[in-house]
Amino acid sequence: MVVLSSDPKPFYRAHIFVCTNERPENHPRGSCARKGAEKLRNYMKTRAKELGMGLEDGVRVNNAGCLERCELGPTLVIYPDGVWYRAETFEDIDEILEVHVKQGGRVARLMLKPEDGPDHSAKLK
Template sequence: MTDPKPYFEAHVFCCTNRRPDGHKRGSCAAHGSEKLRDYMKARARELGLDGKVRINSAGCLDRCELGPTMVVYPEGVWYTYHSPADVDEILDTHLVKGGRVERLMLDTDQRELRPEQAG
């Protein structure tokens, strides 16, 4: 038996976890992930990605120090993002054109943001 066709071409999980203020690891919500997720959903609709791409909230993705973070499946590419401009670049480059936004991509073993990733 073969796998069924995917329901969505891509699935984006945006961490919106919130920890108490002052928590040593921080949290994506404390860095604005909820507003950025809402912006991403609205922009995806404007770009005609409805039905092709699903953008969801996620609980803790366990990369809090790098947040806000998101992961895009089926590729499993992780991003940090800090502004609507970052969201626009990810939508256009990754989800519309199939490329990658290398400056915002997170490495598997990365523990801190690189200078070009800081928001």
């Protein structure tokens, strides 16, 4: 990611997008919604507020349409860091909020790498 000195400051300190895309029941790629993403997103929104990570702290949790990694889902991405995670449980969400959002670290065991999921390498060139 290139950041220019003329770029405006990010609007949010942490803008979290949780994929809630839903595909048909037996779709070969699956879907984050069918893997419980809406429940996890709702929990994340509530938990972030409980921990004092609301808009006043520059943190926003949003749902997102397809993020193109449903095979690995439920997935979420945190901007402006551009760090992707797979979160399956409330405990995963708690760890991401505590370690990544609050402390500025990374939860390595939940992180998705660019090579994970569908091959989009041609799009990245």
